[in-house]
Amino acid sequence: MEMNGTELHLSEYGFERRFDERGAIRWMQENWSKSFMFSALYAALVFAGQHYMKPRPKMNLRLPLVLWSLSLAVFSIIGAVRTGSYMLHILSHGGFRQSICDQSFYNGPISKFWAYAFVLSKAPELGDTAFIVLRKQKLIFLHWYHHITVLLYSWYSYKDMVAGGGWFMTMNYTVHAFMYSYYAARAAGLRVPRPFAVLITSSQIAQMVMGVTVSALVYRWMQQGDCHSRLDNITWATLMYLSYLLLFSNFFYQTYLRPLPKTTKTQ
Template sequence: MNKMDYMEVTLPNYSYVFNFEEEFIHQDTRVWMMNNWTNCFYYCGIYMILIFGGQHFMASRPKYELRGVLSLWNTLLASFSIIGFTRTAPELIHVLRNYGLYHSVCIPSFIEQDRVSGFWTWMFVLSKLPELGDTVFIVLRKQPLIFLHWYHHITVLLYSWFSYTEYTASARWFVVMNYCVHSIMYSYYALRAMRYSPPKWISMVITALQLTQMIVGCAINVWAHQYLESGQAECHISRVNIKLSLMMYFSYFVLFARFFHKAYLGGKSSSKSGKKAYANGNGHIAAADYSNEKLKAN
């Protein structure tokens, strides 16, 4: 299947297309990313200096509550994720329904055609930079900062920006799944920051969704690898990308599974720790606010 084949596919029937979506030009953003994606290494370096330097700075100082700012931050991210999900999910559903699994994994139909999905994919990639700000709340509120949090933020940023330069076809899966989980997760934390008390089981469901996301992410990469190795059809994803993505998703799965076990299945001691952290407020591993931090799944 060549480029002309996947440029001729039909598009989802969007009820409305905004002007800024209609004016979106894929090639311009791809050229920009190809010229600038390596800057994210500098951003990650600055991020590491700020968060660990910030922890040292806050060690002898009282914590900040920041509940109002945190409520606004989570509300904005929840709204962004909900909109992103509603604008990208139709393309994935349309492709699966009309063209099947192979097309959804290997053929980037949004190239130069689906400007709606393309625009929100671009927004998704860019959003990984400001999302580093999640960690600021952990540092200023003097909450525990564990490896999974900053490791996740850094690797998601690096992988997302790199993948955009290749127009990786399987990215449609990753983008839709991430938007979906974030829609629920940030809404939950916005309510918590506003002092509402959603049922605790919701956080467990969110962590289960995160684990499911990791499993699906690994499966997508395995399928892409099989398509490439068969040599029977074109698959628009590089072997390097598959290796990086598979390692990333598998590492997330191991770390989130470990967290899930400690938070929910580790016995009385884990249960007490989970309840204590849950009572303290905002977290980002979506489970029981077990470590009082913000963790997102990609």
């Protein structure tokens, strides 16, 4: 389904208007499988990097980390504002069902550029892990599993312009806007109140709940001919978001709720 007249109500920047979404979608249809190559290379470099750093002292990298996190924060903030404005427009003019099933997010004003920027950004975002490895911080399964699966699913889905993408991308932009801002502040040595970290993880959990909900609604409305998707895509999306929900919930418990082990005092 298409939202008619959308362009009459939203102002675009020149680069958004000139963006060739048809060429972008065609490129992704021809090259999306390269995401497997990126993922394999990423995994190899991560574990080889850990092996390389094991006998070596950790690196500081404070300034590069500040710049890296800040650049991703700015990108995510702008992406959240632009895609959010488009989603609010569809919600206000077409309702909730339209916001999920409408494919115009991939080719509409404003959103078409930021949809493509979103899926492409999942490749450079793999660089997050380099800082963890080089600074010899603890690398948890959730971190690298999340990076790989988001890259694979984003590229896999964009090429088919599946329903639900507007929600998936806008939510992720928004959460990343807060998350990378937090990382940048911490890297700069600023003291960030603990509730802010709790809020970020809580928003990630809420994102996963909404991801499962949107996937279920796409499946339901696809049966009625309203939502463009495929059963295999919905299956992968549901499994992905459910696994994230479990992993992020466990992370929340282990980090913020689990009682600290009692220490035995010695005389």
